[in-house]
Amino acid sequence: MLLTEAELKRVANASRGHRAASIVLKEEMAAATARSSFDVFLSHSFKDAEIVLGVKRIFEELGFTAYVDWIEDSQLDRTKVSSATAELLRTRMRQSKTLIYVHSNNSPGSRWMPWELGFFDGFRTAVAVLPVAKNSSETFSGQEFLGLYPYIDGTGPAFLFMNRGTAPRSRIGSVSSTANLTFAKSWLKEFTATK
Template identity: 30%
Template structure:
């Protein structure tokens, strides 16, 4: 199942900016790197806001003032370090991220340095009703609404682990 992009956007006002994993960990929050297309900034902020309300600190690379202004080798090195340092890796699956040059590279890197239970795909459905996420993403757990409320992490068979409280997207 996919999460409606309009539902994700509605949480953007709850978004915050965190620069380090240690800030989130110091507050006993779970941390995640958000892989997304920069063309989906509104969705990234919405997902960050929603997850923040549910006890997460979500890192978005373009909020990080230490990132180089233009992509270069240091950009890749900083992204790699964040992926390793943060607890989870989230892949926001949209038409833009599926066509991105960076997003497949980031999930490939995460696959090599994180256990599979630390990688979550967030499949989305756009306003036309089209669901986004290639078939290769199905090897990873996905984030979705839990039948008991809140959100959960589910495998391809639908077996899940609840990740948040009673709020829903």
Template identity: 35%
Template sequence: MPISQADLRNAANQAGAQTRVAKRADQRTAFLCHSHHDHELALGLQALLRQQGLDLYIDWQDSTMPPEPNAETAKQLRRRIMNSEWFLFLATANSTASRWCPWELGYADGKMPNEKIVIVPTRDSQKTHGNEYLQLYRTIETDSVGGLSIFNPNTKSGYRVSSI
């Protein structure tokens, strides 16, 4: 089931103003592709995935990124995508309308193994976002017991995020 945007907001609020936790040597890394308009949702997803042992890179938390998008931004994003084990696309109305998000997804698609690209479909009070990608990539969704699992395209088979 797609992750509720309300659940992501709650996770962000519960995490509060926590500072970024240092990455453990054995911790998996993921690049988060998202719209900056979804700041709170990104923080909520980061908090939930941190509990599962996944370190989530969010570009606006990186002080080395240029303040305004430019060619250097693209260069750094490419490097960050390639240095991450996973690429996550937070699917919302904002990210699917963004100019940068489809570019990042296309770059990852051309450079990373397909099984390392994962869509995080979300639902709000009106609809589910991310359906256009569900047949191409794996998804991270809420599983039957309320945890987060990765599901293969077009199947109900999956495994817990904590096991990656």
């Protein structure tokens, strides 16, 4: 079962409570300035900002650190392709253990996502696709090159699983229990070691 836009938006909104989005963003940026390494680099379309914030929250609840460019490096202009932006993104990808490609209906229009995927795959290869569906009855087909990578699905945002072709699904973790944080960290270690 794929995660849906509505589920991820609920997670994003629940995480900020009654605080304004601008206040939450300032808090995120202040916390991010001290980080020099990340468990997860979230490759995404900027048009999916609210969805990506929900994905970030889910991974953080599993005990991972997640890089999102417009939070950690708010000075970047994602609408323009430049060598300075590319170099900063390369640095951030080198600082990350894995790349999660957040695939939505907006992904095919992104200038940066295919480039990030190609760079990271050539550099570290610990890549997975997280397809985001409009509704829960959708299945994942994506662009043909995405079939090269395992993908993440779940029974809602609380339980995540990794799918690798015909191999059995492996559980990433559950945000419902702190005991699962150790499991999620061991999943990341195993996933990055096999790549």
